[in-house]
Amino acid sequence: MNAPVNESVINPVAEPLAHVFGEPVLALPSDLYIPPDALRVLLESFEGPLDLLLYLIRKQNVDILDIPMAAVTSQYMQYVEAMKSSRLELAAEYLLMAALLIEIKSRMLLPKTPASEEGEADDPRAELVRRLLEYEQIKLAAFELDQLPQAGRDFLWAFAVFERELVDLLPEVRAADLKAAWLSILTRARNRKHHTIATSEISVREQMSHILRVLEDGRHHDFVTLFDHVQGVPLLVVTFSAVLELVKEKLIRVSQAGFDPETLAGEAEHAPYAGYAPIYVSRPRGVHERD
């Protein structure tokens, strides 16, 4: 499209022949002879062989339904000949059309074919006419479409900014997600066979964590204080199991006053139950360090 354009021969490319449709064809040469240079430009401004053919037919005010095949074909061939020398790749589709025109022309010369099954006569031009009309229809539709107001070109969308306050979004997790994660672990674990996952009473594990937290300060705690009587017997049992489990896992240390005087320093007088020596529970750091 950057080729120098002869203004007298053809209009600038911005408004090509699309819009000539049905209107005076001002931009085109008055006769059908076009110098080869201009022809190249002209052909580029056609959208293809159908477009050129339509132009030729419209230009000559030919009834599209009664195309004079001989005249149109010979003109068409002149264009194609001129084009072949300069733009062979562009010419291919035009050559195909030329072949079709010649085929139609030759079939017109043959004796009439017998009627087809539908009972309609087989006019060799029928298919070409159908295509030309369909193309013409689309060409017009494209023009109409281009006339519609277009966002960005003919109007602009209106909007206001919304400066949302930035909030750091953290992933959300639901209990069901944990369940799904556990199921996927289980599935894999079962494939591995050698590993079995024992189901355990959650509340014991929970209570184990709870006790460890209570003992976090490193001090000795009265065994009794670990038990919350208000929450009922089941929790007492669970807490007791948790203590046993923790002892078994060497996570806490249980000692009784009198047996470990060192740990009792300064605390013996608080012993709340006179009947037996108080039991103390602590984190085993000291033990570990002494080991």
Added chain:
Amino acid sequence: MSEIDRRHLKNVIEAALLVNQEPLSVAQLKALFGVPPEGAELVAVLEELQRDWDGRGVELVRLANGWRFRARLDMQPYLERLKPEKPPRYSRAVMETLAIIAYKQPVTRGEIEEIRGVTVSSAIIQTLKERGWIDVVGHKEVPGRPELLATTRDFLADLGLASLKDLPPLTELGNLVVPDLADAAAAASPQE
């Protein structure tokens, strides 16, 4: 609904329509509220807003996929002075391809080529895809499984259309072809 509530409703809807970069449907507008208003009430508010904006430089329009504010067409000469970069005017090849997709959708590239009588370059299809006006809605079950192309809601919105039915009607092809051609055929073979 009290006057104050209704006013608030209108304010929220107006703000939402202005900050959203896409049209908003009535369903989307409903979802703005903890206690969603009735659809009919919302539409009434939208129509009231439309009237409020009457005679101003911006208008509220109803599009295929909802409502959106846009500058009125007659504002364009002024607004263009601020936005020197104009969007491209598409070539005939692009517009013809678009027209075929719009009117004949869903179509394959091969079908477009058949109508236009020339190969349709990938660049043309790509341009329309990038503009967000067409997309692939499936594949035709023929050898090569070519893409089936159709226009998008954005296409309708960008052309200010509420639906494909609002496209300029095609000139009637049937009337031109069938009777005349049948006549011609009859004349050509009088034995029929």
Added chain:
Amino acid sequence: MSEIDRRHLKNVIEAALLVNQEPLSVAQLKALFGVPPEGAELVAVLEELQRDWDGRGVELVRLANGWRFRARLDMQPYLERLKPEKPPRYSRAVMETLAIIAYKQPVTRGEIEEIRGVTVSSAIIQTLKERGWIDVVGHKEVPGRPELLATTRDFLADLGLASLKDLPPLTELGNLVVPDLADAAAAASPQE
């Protein structure tokens, strides 16, 4: 200036401010017009517009570099619903680690790795610690004194659970799965 001219001026300015993402200065607004209005007049129109929008969901604000329309902050709760930002998701590795800590607490990293059958990166543990969902409740008295990990109260609160007992019981979970082949293949070559 006539009433009509002034109204037109206001319409153009309003439209220009609404189609531009960036704030517009008085100088830019002047450039909208073939015959630019006086600066003072423009400012007067802007202030009038500002009053027009008073009490609505969008406001006209004057910033250092010009004027622009923006949604009022009190619209945020509504507008947020327009585009609820999708919260990110934790990876499968994070979720599995969390599940193991929740169900098996207190556990060491080594125990988690044993159950998952793959190594557990520090980053995973760190993610959960930073979230405040797990913490160290002690050290296991084995060589290396590994940290004992447990879930926190925040974890329960964030998941809306009153207690760990409210988690789906493990005994039931066991019945829900059968090893599937894809996972078996994945397990054969464990990788995160």
